[in-house]
Amino acid sequence: MATTTAERTHAGPPGGSSGGAPGALHGQMSHREIMEALSGLLLGMFVAMISSTIVSNALPEIIADIGGGQSAYTWVVTSTLLTMTATTPLWGKMADLFSKKLLMQIALVLFVAASAVAGLAQNPEQLIAARAVQGIGMGGLTALAQIIMAAMISPRERGRYSGYLGAVFAVATVGGPLLGGVITDADSLGWRWCFYVGIPFAIVAFIVLQKTLHLPVVRREGVKVDWAGAFFMAAGVCLLLVWVTFAGDKYDWASWETAAMVGGSAALLAIFGLVESKAAEPIVPLRLFRNRTITLSSLASLFVGVAMFAGTIFFSQYFQLARDKSPTMAGVMTIPMIAGLFLSSTISGQVITRTGKWKAWLVVGAALIVGGLGMLGTIRYDTEYWHVAVFMAVLGLGVGMTMQNLVLSTQNQVAPADLGAASSMVTFFRSLGGAMGVSALGALMANRIGDYVKDGLADLGPRYAAMAQGTSGEIPDMDKIPEPLRTVLESAYGHGIADIFLVAAAAAVVALVFVVFIKEVPLKTKGGLAQAAEEATGVDGPAAVAEAVAGVPEQHPADNPAPAASTPASTPASTPAGNGIALHGFVRGAGSVPVSHAAVTLISLAGRQLGRSVAHADGSYAVDAPGSGTYVLIASADGFQPQASTVVVGGEPVAYDLLLSGTTGLKGIVRSGEDGAPVQGAMVIVTDVRGDLLSTGTTVADGTFFVNELVPGPATVAVNAEGYRPHAVPIEIGATGVTRVEVELVTGARLTGVVKAALGPLADARVTLVDAAGNVVGTATTGADGAYAFADLDGGEYTVLATSYPPAASAVSLTGHGVDGHEILLSHPED
Known part of the structure; x- marks a missing residue:
């Protein structure tokens, strides 16, 4: 026997979002909603990763086919890292301003279109250009994946879901080279299909993203992207990377070209800093660097990037050129490193979620990177493979512990409004380190291999010296080189690549030093969407937000009269009493119904209260901003989820409407059918019409229970208690408000x-x-x-x-x- 009633309030999607996952609309999402959203997100990441890794083992044959030497080989990789590095902060900032799903889809289209063009390349220049465009899309996919996860999932819980990202990364990293090797070795396909094979996956990813990823979009008026800052940052970074790539090859390290490029890069980055300090919406908010953890995490990411990319990008050359393995076998032989990465990222994420402790994983991970690269620095072309496998596994364990957790430590330190910029900043520094590492170490490796070849030829005599002329600058085809010279080249590549690992190990030592000084801060327990209504005031929880705005004296219609008859209904009736810049608008719920008596508070980004007001009967409000700048506007009302929005104020009054969504939950009581006494400890299970579990709860001493964050629609409530017969009742979860249910249990x-x-x-x-x-x-x-x-x-x-x-x-x-x-x-x- 059960009765149900629904307490309904008017609500609408926050920030102007329409539709979407119910959990996303009021800040927090259930596990099921998160997994549905992650399905498209992870598929998009899989496409990007496999399209990137699938060419790693094919590159030696690609370069040999279309022409080019070690410089072209390096630039095929560097061009992608360069554009990814330069555009990552821009993607992150746009994620704070526009639809994250739309940006994700745009990045996916860019990446796959560039992959198709790369498959048609006839020379290294065309391939490098296509790979550069690929990097733009990759920058969006990698940055947006972290940002969207941070928006949906709290830092404390994010480790659990980061394991899924690590699994996708591991599968794509293993499957990509293997698939690329099979395609390259197949006479009927050839290396060009390495670029085409990801297109069907991308189409599916685009469709799945459209259907599963639903996040609220905050539409902010008068917001402009800092294109000037983006230009100067990209120009400064690109010029620096060009210098690193060609120094020691095209010109000496100490030369006028070096002075010109380094000086020009420093000037461009200085202009970038000046532009950012004056921009209303900077690409990289410089104020974030005042936080010690963010600064150290960014610097650690820079050197982790050097070690990670440089320590992994040359494995395909080592196995194919130093050990004479096919592209397919080269992919198989890197599995120990990927296995280590998969295990450490998954296990560390799960443990961090349970314990909330993350710094120890960073320190141990950085130490393992140092150890793994140091051991890899001892390998030669004839080193026992099981030794190399152990060294790679150690490196993979270290990378898995640090890569995601450096992003986590930064995301845990910022307000929701800066989540995109901060997340992309760590990715930016990691990509910058990777691009600089690959460029510089690639040039160093070419020089070291040339030196080792000369030393080996000196032992063979003049006969083979003549045969080797012209091969030092090109990627050699080992099958066409006679045995004595082939052994020299294999030894040179094995020793030269080992030297690269040693240099990368030195960079990893610097990263370890920075990681040691990072201060561990307890992980937050709410995601970016939920923090938007809570962290902006510097307090925790919806109750605290209500308390923060409860300082507004209770006002009645008599205290806040309705607009005069001459005032148009579409214009807010209240006028701020101060002399600042007016910020006015309406507070509305579902169907544009006014929410009267809603408390509206204006605060600074530092959390200081600047103004407050109470909405009139028509929902209108007005507060004064002290001047131009970026502020946080908070609205709360009884029966509604608090809503926080970032507002940019210029020199003119700003009209800004606030949309509130009602809280949705299920509240009930379980009684004994014999005497009506409350039943304590009864298990309450809520399922949807398909039988999928939505939530569970347990009754307290008075027999009551409460389950929140439910999806509106039909559902079933099943109750089970010791000594009673199980009972199930159908209910209808209201779109807003709290649905009430009473269940009577019969003694069994x-x-x-x-x-x-x-x-x-x-x-x-x-x-x-x-x-x-x-x-x-x-x-x-x-x-x-x-x-x-x-x-x-x-x-x-x-x-x-x-x-x-x-x-x-x-x-x-x-x-x-x-x-x-x-x-x-x-x-x-x-x-």
Whole structure:
């Protein structure tokens, strides 16, 4: 027996969002909603990763086919890292201003379109240009994936879901090179299909993203992207990377070209800093660097990027050129590193979610990177593979512990309004380090290999020296080189690449130093969407937000008169009393219904209250901003989820409407059907119409329970308590407000006993329970001890039948909690 009622309030999607996952609309999402959203997100990441890694083992053959040497090989990789590095902060900032899903889809389209063009490349220049465009899309995909996860999931819980991202990363990193090697080795396909194979996956990812990723979009008027800052940052970074790439090859490290490029890069970055300090919406908010953790995490990411990219990008060359393996086998032989990365990222994420402790993982991870790269620095072309495998596994363990957790430590330190910029900033520094590392170490490796080749040829004599002329600058085809010279080249590549690992290990030591000085801060327990209504005031929880704005004196319609008859209904009636810049608008719920008496508070980004107001009967409000700048506007009302929005104020009054969504929950009480007494400790389970679990709860001492963040629509509430029969009732979860339900449980009687024969308890006897109407209620088979049991029975008269010997029947009357110890004696009839 159950009754349901719904308390409904008017609500609408926050920030102008329409539709979407219900959980996303009021800040927090259930596990099911998060997994649905992650399905498209992870598929998009898989496309980007596999399209990137699939060419790693094919690159030696690609460069040999279209022409080019070590410089072209390096630039095919560097061009992608360069554009990814330069555009990552821009993607992150746009994520704070525009639809994250739309940006994700744009990045996906860019990446796949560039992949198709790369497959048509006829020379290294065309391939490098296509890979540069790929980098723009990759910058968006990598930055937006972190940002969207941070918006949906709290830092404390993010480790659990980062494991899924790590799994996708591992599968794509292993599967990409393997698939690329198979395609390259197949005569019917060829290396160009390495770029085409990701297109079908991308189409599916685009569609899945459209259907599963639903996040609220805050539409902010008068917001402009800082294009000037983006230009100067990209120009400064690109010029620096060009210098690093060509220094020591095209010109000396100490030369006028070096002075010109380094000086020009410094000047461009200085202009960038000046532009950012004056921009209303900077690409990289310089104020974030006042936070010690963010600064150290960014610097650590820079050197982790050097170690991570430089320590992994040259593995394909090592296995193919130093160990004479096919592209397919080169991919197989890197599995130990990926296995280590997968295990460490997954396990560390789960442990961080349970304990909330993250710094130890960073320190241990950075130390493992140093150790792994240091050991890899000792390898040669003839080193036992199991040694190399162990060294790679250690490196993978370290990368898995640091890569995601450096982003986590930064995201945990910023307000929701800066989540995109801060997340992309860590990714930017990691990509910058990777691009600089690959460029500089690629040039260093070419020089070291040339030196080792000369040393080897000196031992072979002049005959082979003539055969090797012209091969030092090109990627060699080992199958066409005679054995003595081939051994020299293999040894040179093995030793030269090992030297690169040693240099990368030195960079990892610097990263370890920065990580050690990072201060551990407890992880927040709410995601970016939920923090938007809470962290902006510097307090925790919806109750604290309400308390922060509750300082507004209670005002009644008489205190805040409605607009005069001459005032248009579409114009806010209130006028700020101060002399600042007016910020006015309406507070509305679902269907544009005004939310009267809503408390509206204006605060600075530092959390200082600047103004407050109470909405009139028509929902209008007005507050004064002290001057131009960026502020946070908070609205709260009884029966609604608090809403926080970032507002940019210029020199003119700003009109800004606030949309509130009502809280949705289920509240009820469980009583005994006999005396109406509350039932404590009853388990309450809520499922949807498909039977999927939505949430669970337990009744307290007065028999009540509360379940929040439910999806509106039909559902089923099942209640189970010891000593009572389970009961399920259908309900309709309201779109807003709290739905109430009352459930009465009927006491469940039980019947237990033993079936005995002349020699003792009888096993495997069949016991049938029949009610007074002759219906079979249940059957049971006795165990070794002859025992049987029936539970959850209604009170009344029953007949117990036991069969094995000739059947025996007995009557039993059940009341209250039932009957225990009902014995049945079976025996053979007398002869």
